[in-house]
Amino acid sequence: MDIAILGTGVVGRTLGSALVRAGHVVRMGSRSASHPAAADWAAQAGAGASHGTFADAAEGADMVLNCTGGMASLEALQSVGAARLGGRVLVDVANPLDFSRGMPPSLSVCNTDSLGEQIQRAFPEARVVKALNTVNADVMVNPALVSGDHHLFICGNDGAAKEQVAGLLTTSLGWRPPQIVDLGDITAARATEMLLPLWIRVMQTIGSPHFGFRVSPPASLPDSTA
Numbered sequence: 294m295d296i297a298i299l300g301t302g303v304v305g306r307t308l309g310s311a312l313v314r315a316g317h318v319v320r321m322g323s324r325s326a327s328h329p330a331a332a333d334w335a336a337q338a339g340a341g342a343s344h345g346t347f348a349d350a351a352e353g354a355d356m357v358l359n360c361t362g363g364m365a366s367l368e369a370l371q372s373v374g375a376a377r378l379g380g381r382v383l384v385d386v387a388n389p390l391d392f393s394r395g396m397p398p399s400l401s402v403c404n405t406d407s408l409g410e411q412i413q414r415a416f417p418e419a420r421v422v423k424a425l426n427t428v429n430a431d432v433m434v435n436p437a438l439v440s441g442d443h444h445l446f447i448c449g450n451d452g453a454a455k456e457q458v459a460g461l462l463t464t465s466l467g468w469r470p471p472q473i474v475d476l477g478d479i480t481a482a483r484a485t486e487m488l489l490p491l492w493i494r495v496m497q498t499i500g501s502p503h504f505g506f507r508v509s510p511p512a513s514l515p516d517s518t519a
């Protein structure tokens with residue numbers, strides 16, 4: 294697959310490298326065509342890796358992964374443009390974390406809206422799938438770092454787009470199909486983004502970012518006819 298990674302941070306570089314290892318053609322996009330972190334990544338990631346502007350990266354991609362800081366995501370996507378995003382599967386990995394008042398960050402949008410929904414509204418022709426935002430970058434590409442069963446939440450309005458993203462997660466990033474929990478339409482991004490305050494608190498409490506959330510099914514109910 295031809296994949297665009299928007300963002301040069303740890304998430305963009307980690308996902309980009311894993312996807313190149315899995316055999317995909319990956320272009321990393323940033324604000325400048327000569328971003329040093331993107332150039333270093335492309336030099337090290339191997340054949341199939343290249344870099345350019347956000348727009349260069351997204352041009353002709355089968356799938357676009359938004360790995361920019363959540364406060365800047367809409368601006369970054371505007372520079373890609375609605376025409377390049379139209380019809381594309383756009384995986385939103387970002388969290389709208391506002392660090393302007395230090396740690397812990399607050400959410401710049403929550404409760405009745407989410408970054409995932411803002412992106413879908415801004416680019417109605419894009420097929421937005423919120424995914425991977427509830428796990429650390431190392432866990433995104435190596436879910437076995439976490440012991441036991443744990444789950445990954447995805448959501449979005451387009452069922453076929455979610456199937457494509459689930460396919461990428463399972464064939465290229467090591468997730469097993471039962472680990473992927475589809476929460477429904479893009480409004481579920483409110484819930485997965487609002488997990489972040491809990492995620493940060495758990496990370497501080499256990500002293501590691503390498504954990505996952507698990508949804509345990511209900512115990513079977515007693516048979517009322519017995």
Ligand SMILES: NC(=O)c1ccc[n+]([C@@H]2O[C@H](COP(=O)([O-])OP(=O)(O)OC[C@H]3O[C@@H](n4cnc5c(N)ncnc54)[C@H](OP(=O)(O)O)[C@@H]3O)[C@@H](O)[C@H]2O)c1
Binds near residue numbers: 323360364365387429
């Ligand atoms: N770190 C994790 O393990 C993790 C896990 C789950 C989700 N996430 C989410 O994934 C996203 C990426 O996280 P990250 O830790 O890799 O890095 P980050 O520091 O949150 O974001 C880095 C990227 O955002 C770009 N950026 C920042 N301000 C910008 C602006 N005004 N316009 C355009 N681009 C801008 C940076 O570009 P420059 O290099 O040019 O500044 C860089 O490419 C975030 O939304 C984060 O919340 C992170």
